[in-house]
Amino acid sequence: MLDDDRSAVDDTGRPRRLARWRPSSVRIRTKLALMLLIPVVALAGIASVxxxxxxxxxxxxxxxxxxxxxxxxxxxxxxxxxxxxxxxxxxxxxxxxxxxxxxxxxxxxxxxxxxxxxxxxxxxxxxxxxxxxxxxxxxxxxxxxxxxxxxxxxxxxxxxxxxxxxxxxxxxxxxxxxxxxxxxxxxxxxxxxxxxxxxxxxxxxxxxxxxxxxxxxxxxxxxxxxxxxxxxxxxxxxxxxxxxxxxxxxxxxxxxxxxxxxxxxxxxxxxxxxxxxxxxxxxxxxxxxxxxxxxxxxxxxxxxxxxxxxxxxxxxxxxxxxxxxxxxxxxxVVVITLVLAVLTALWLGRSVTQGLRRLRDSARRVARDELPTAVRQVDEQKELSGMTPEEFAEATTPPLREAGSDELSEVAGAFNLVHREAIRVAAQQAMLRVHVGSMFIRLARRGHSLTGRLTAELDAAEHAENDPDQLERLFRLDHLVSLQGRANDSLLVLGGASAAKVRTSNERLGDVLRAAQSHAEHYTRVEFTTVDDGVWVKPAAVDDAVQLLAELIDNATRYSSDPAHVAARFLTDKVVVEIRDHGIGIDEGRLAMLNARLGAASPMDLESLQAMGLTVVGILANRIGIAVRLRAAPDRGIIAEVVLPATLLDFAPTPEARRRLELTAGPATPQRREAPLFRKRDRSGATAVAPRRAGAAVADPVDADEEIPVVHFAWQGVPPKEPEPDLDENGLPRRRPMSSLAAGTTAPGTSRPTRGPIRRDPAAIGATYLAYARGLSGSRQGQPKQQPNNNPRTPT
Known part of the structure; x- marks a missing residue:
């Protein structure tokens, strides 16, 4: 074959060489035909004479x-x-x-x-x-x-x-x-x-x-x-x-x-x-x-x-x-000789071309199917358990059968060696990724442990603090701890684990969106335009959806000084959440690349680390079946479109969520009104809204030492007038010590008020024990046993 491009210069501006015939540009079948043609022509010439x-x-x-x-x-x-x-x-x-x-x-x-x-x-x-x-x-x-x-x-x-x-x-x-x-x-x-x-x-x-x-x-x-x-x-x-x-x-x-x-x-x-x-x-x-x-x-x-x-x-x-x-x-004799020569050449050439075709097809099959499948199996740890990468590579079936002793068989053997070595390297890389993921998980667990201890210290400081300025500073530290908790959750996702809590009740879509807002650094620049609280998110998808939306909201507020707009609307069989920012936007090429990474589980590479938030979004979206797509806004900025399918949605609260609402609503028949996400108790018995901390999910199981979801009621007739909240310069309600205690409770240190008969949900108890066993098993794998450290200032 000849190179038909005969222009004077190439794309770099350098003089282009004249097109010339190269044997490497000719297919093997043509080469064999030419090799056969020369002796046949010579034989035909001599025979003709x-x-x-x-x-x-x-x-x-x-x-x-x-x-x-x-x-x-x-x-x-x-x-x-x-x-x-x-x-x-x-x-x-x-x-x-x-x-x-x-x-x-x-x-x-x-x-x-x-x-x-x-x-x-x-x-x-x-x-x-x-x-x-x-x-x-x-x-x-x-x-x-x-x-x-x-x-x-x-x-x-x-x-x-x-x-x-x-x-x-x-x-x-x-x-x-x-x-x-x-x-x-x-x-x-x-x-x-x-x-x-x-x-x-x-x-x-x-x-x-x-x-x-x-x-x-x-x-x-x-x-x-x-x-x-x-x-x-x-x-x-x-x-x-x-x-x-x-x-x-x-x-x-x-x-x-x-x-x-x-x-x-x-x-x-x-x-x-x-x-x-x-x-x-x-x-x-x-x-x-x-x-x-x-x-x-x-x-x-x-x-x-x-x-x-x-x-x-x-x-x-x-x-x-x-x-x-x-x-x-x-x-x-001449005709028979020519026919035998042609048939012999065709037979030998056919064996060569068929062998090369088998090598080509096998190489394509290995490159497109077998090797990615083997790598995916290694990544999913389906076939590598208990084996070293070398043993795993030796256990794989060679893609080509070595039959005969000719050069094609030797090439097939060499190709099998290359395939085995590629499997070994892929297994080694997969094990390396598994180990890196384990390192991420271990670091995230330690981070969660430290943020939990820091949260406890902040709670103690908030309960003992009477100065509003100092209390405001503690609230800001509390928010930074919440952001650190989200970073730890991202490490868990990148490591292949899940940051979701054990849940048995679904949550309102509005609560999920506001919980995601509380995980953003600039949560004050988020505006909700449309939220349908008649839609509930199923328990298994609540925490992952919160983290996914938090990453997108954080990106929208981080790179733009204008408010980010969040709109959620319910369609026939899905909920579409649009998060829009007013930044400088992204060019079409990179936007297409980011959408491709969001549509599939992205590998851990340099690009994933540079866009770690979107990598976490892609992993979570593929894990729970949420579709995420980025597109340019009509004027400027980017719109992140999140589609929650009907399999993750519900249109009525679960019995557990209904019981939780009854506990917080009292004996009266309320008309449900939109309530803040979480409230903290302080010494004054007043209630103030605080940003959600790391490790706390939407409507976590009720614990006297943690957040208590509070729902405002409107009585039949004229609803009671609520006092105007005391806000600080950041728009946050000003928290006061002892303000979150329920009316009629005693001072700190007294016994807890009786809440009524204890209701035990077998599903919730089973899920709690299962999560406990999973965490205990994960902490024992590869982690040396440590002596208890009684000194809180000494790092563990």
Whole structure:
């Protein structure tokens, strides 16, 4: 693959390198295809060259076989011309010959045979229209052959010696085709056979020309001018026969050409006699015996020629079949080789690509599913109990099966090692997070212990203080202790524990919101616009909802000097609480990131510590099923939208909450009015509103030493007029010593007034014991036993 980005500079302004092809950018399947393509192309090229040569050999063998068949046809035409010439010679010299059969019928039979052979030649030459040499040779023979009709006509009227040259010219030009066939036959056997046939044809032509000279001779007369041609023809015949004997496979049998034949002996003797005599000497010529001897030699020579040519044709066809068969075998071998190479490459490549695909899929499955699941299991301590990270990693199932001993199996083994090491590191990190969470929980527990002791000291100081200014300062310290308690609760949440108290009764939505307000540092800058007190929050979600809302309210008042507005409205199946501030706002990117962290349990990282309040909100929201979303306000600032589902809500107080209201309301039938959250008792018996302390939840179980929820009543008819509260400069009711004691109670130190029969709720008692056992068990894990410290100033 090529990099298509060819711009001059990159994003940083530096010159961009020219795009170039890199092997690493090519997929494995393409690489394997290229690796297969190179040898296949090479094999195909070599096979193509070889097949081309074989095909050419087959074509040449086919052409040679056809040419050999044409040579046999031409040889038969030559023999027919020779026979017709012999009969024409008899007609030329019939006046001086005393032959028993000199009728013109023999000539006519020879002409008929010649025409048949010429017709065969015309049919055979049609297959060589594309061969220019054969076409030219046959065309050269057409001229003397076209004059045969003149000779044949003269034979019936007055034929002369000169007419016989037409036959000699036709035979000579047809003999060139035999020589061409010899030259074209590349196979040694074919070449030798065709050469032998050509030599025999030349020897036979010399013998047939001797026939004409012999017929021209007169008995008992000297040779004179015929002597030299006679001796030349005898020499040509002997040279052809000698060459034939040299190249013939059987040594050129002595019967060839009439040699050794009884019928051909007269002409052999006559030739020897002429060879040993002079031109002026008289020679006895027995034409009858000589003609019979010439016929015997001609027939014997023609038989050998036909036998040789037939063997040559058979041999050429055998060569043609062998070459064709070889070509077919080579084609089949090449095709089979290519198919096997492709199938083998596909099989091996498929195993490689499938192995790589399995590695890829396994890596994705491990990265997306298995490893996060294993890490989540470790985080939830489902599989690591009692095992070290190393043991836990060894116990995990390897994601890949190691089958075989090739490199892919080695990669699978290495990947399994990486997976096991990743599990070990994840388990180690999870254990580290668990230990850090335990440290948070332990620090929070100690912080709660210290804030509880500090609260007790502050209570004692408030009860003994009469100076309003000092009492106001103690109230501010009390509020700081409440904030420290919220910080301890946040540490508990970050450590994975819960800061919720044991509860059996639900609480009003308004009480929950005001309890969250009392946990904010700048609680005086919170304005409630809409609160529906007809909705109650179930006991299991009260404390977590208070802490979640307190974190959001604290953020809203911390980063803006304007009041934060809190509105709660009930919809069909949920309650939506909107906390709006008027700060500078948050950009969209960070707002989306914060919403993503609020929508899921965020991991403990640097971002979580930098936004610890929102991290606590996200953990609590995911724990109890509350949806929290931040969005930009229409003008400026941020709106935190908290959605409490119907599963956390109720629309009537629980029996425990109703009994608590009856205890505080008295025997009269009251009309419920909105009451302050908590009140403290002081020495004057007056009641004053104070911010909620750390560790105190909304409507905690009643304890004489802690907060007592007080509900204002309105009697039937005209309600009693309440005195205006004495407020300080911060808007807080001014607290006075002893003002929280109930009317008619004695001074501090006296016994508590009787509240009526004690009502024990089995669910509340069971929940209290369960919380006690849980706290006792948590304090024993990993915490050394300490001796009691009686010195309150010495830290524990």
């Amino acid at each position: 070889r097949l081309t040569d074989s095909a050419q050999e087959a074509a040449d063998a086919t052409d040679t076989a056809e040419l050999v068949e044409l040579a046999g046809t031409v040889s038969r035409v030559i023999r027919a011309m020779q026979d017709e010439r012999a009969q024409a010679s008899v007609q030329v010299f019939k006046d001086q010959l005393d032959l028993p059969d000199m009728s013109i019928a023999g000539f006519d039979d020879a002409v008929t045979a010649s025409n048949d052979r010429l017709a065969e030649l015309a049919t055979a030459r049609e297959a060589f229209t594309d061969d220019p040499q054969v076409t030219a040779l046959l065309a050269s023979a057409d001229k003397p052959l076209s004059r045969l009709q003149v000779v044949r006509s003269a034979a019936h009227r007055d034929i002369e010696r000169v007419h016989l040259t037409v036959y000699s010219a036709a035979v000579s030009r047809l003999t060139r085709l035999l020589d061409h066939a010899v030259d074209q036959a590349e196979a040694p056997g074919l070449n030798r056979s065709l050469r032998a046939a050509s030599l025999l044809s030349a020897a036979d032509e010399s013998s047939e020309q001797l026939r004409v000279l012999t017929l021209e001779l007169k008995n008992d007369e000297p040779l004179d001018a015929s002597y030299r041609p006679f001796m030349q023809l005898i020499g040509d015949r002997q040279r052809a026969l000698s060459e034939y004997r040299r190249i013939s496979a059987d040594g050129g049998g002595f019967d060839a050409g009439g040699l050794g034949s009884q019928d051909a002996r007269p002409i052999n003797n006559f030739e020897r006699e002429v060879s040993t005599s002079r031109s002026y000497e008289r020679i006895d010529v027995d034409h009858t015996a000589l003609v019979a001897a010439f016929d015997a030699r001609h027939v014997a020579t023609a038989g050998v020629i036909d036998e040789t040519l037939n063997a040559t044709v058979a041999e050429s066809k055998a060569i043609q079949d062998a070459v064709t068969r070889q070509v077919l075998i080579e084609v089949a």
